[in-house]
Amino acid sequence: MFRYDELQSIHLEITNRCQASCPMCSRNYRGSIDNPLLQISDWTIDDFKEILDSNTLNIIKKIEFCGNFGDPLINQDFHLMTDYLKNFNVFADIHTNGSLRSQDFWKILPQHLPDHRVVFGIDGLEDTHSVYRRGTDFRKILDNATAFIDAGGIAEWSFIRFKHNEHQVDQARDLAEKIGFEKFYTKDSSRFAFEKEYIVLDKNEKTIDRLYPPAITKVNYFDPTDIVAVSETIQNTEIVCYAKHKKEIYIDAHKRIMPCCFLAAIPYDYERTTDNLFAAKQHIKKQYSDLIYDLGNTDAKQGIQKVIESNSFQTVWQKYWNIKKLWTCARACGNTFSKPVDQVNNK
Helix, strand or coil: CCCHHHCCEEEECCECCCCCCCCCCCCEECCCEECCCCCCCECCHHHHHHHCCHHHHCCCCEEEECCCCCCHHHCCCHHHHHHHHCCCCCEEEEEECCCCCCHHHHHHHHHHCCCEEEEEECCCCCCCHHHHCCCCCHHHHHHHHHHHHHCCCCEEEEEEECCCCHHHHHHHHHHHHHHCCCEEEEEECHHHHCCCCEEEECCCCCEEEEECCCCCCCECCCCCCCHHHHHHHHHCCCECCHHHHHCEEEECCCCEEECCHHHHCHHHCCCCCCCCCHHHHHHHHHHHHHHHHHHCCCEHHHCHHHHHCCHHHHHHHHHHHHHCCCHHHHHHHECCCECCHHHCCCC
């Protein structure tokens, strides 16, 4: 693994709260049922200054405000954190559903940011966006994005493709250009790797919708009930770690350090014993428990440098990439779980 003085980027989850209920997000179970494994936690500006000390902020080039479960703009100290970054040469990369706060907030947000970019997760147009982004308001998102862009903010539109919205990609791209987004791009959810049909439930556990991947996708499907077959596939998978390549670490809402958000999400992945994914998830969690035992203490409050420079953080990964081969690493950074980009019908 890279050394502390090579660190380039930090991915932060400054809150695991969110007003949305995206069905495939692990902060809830299939759209409406609270995840019993998730404990709410927020960073304060004091946490931010303590963990991201001046030594670290003088080394890194980027902070990505995103996370697994929360929207950073729901954190009340968010603007204090970005104001603090003005003292350092750090790029702020902010990911949001865009349906939070008022237009007045978005108009003044560029003043609180250093070199920056805000990525809006907008998955369709007015008639399809909330199929997945439940609990958000498409018109409000566009109004907020417009207010931000008109005030000098740099914005990008991130579009997750599904069967229900893939026909709108070109229209959405045109709309993004008209509003003033600097970039528009699409992506496919890797969660379909183990589930070709995703059932959405209401609070009474009644099926209210089903999500499907787009017709042509780079994500390959694997039967999660066939543990032996998936394990054999993973053993033949070359894992090229994104975090190692980007020299990035992830710090979650509970201030724990991991290389990436994919690994950090595992303890909160909730499935029922009757689900097809249950056996696979138990296998993944067992691998994660072994990893945590080998890693030891990853609490960011003891110091980012101390964690990164520890012998375990420096050496344990080769074992879990080459010998034990973590399912999560294979799914996120393996060469057999997705097709090459040039095989995808995706502009």
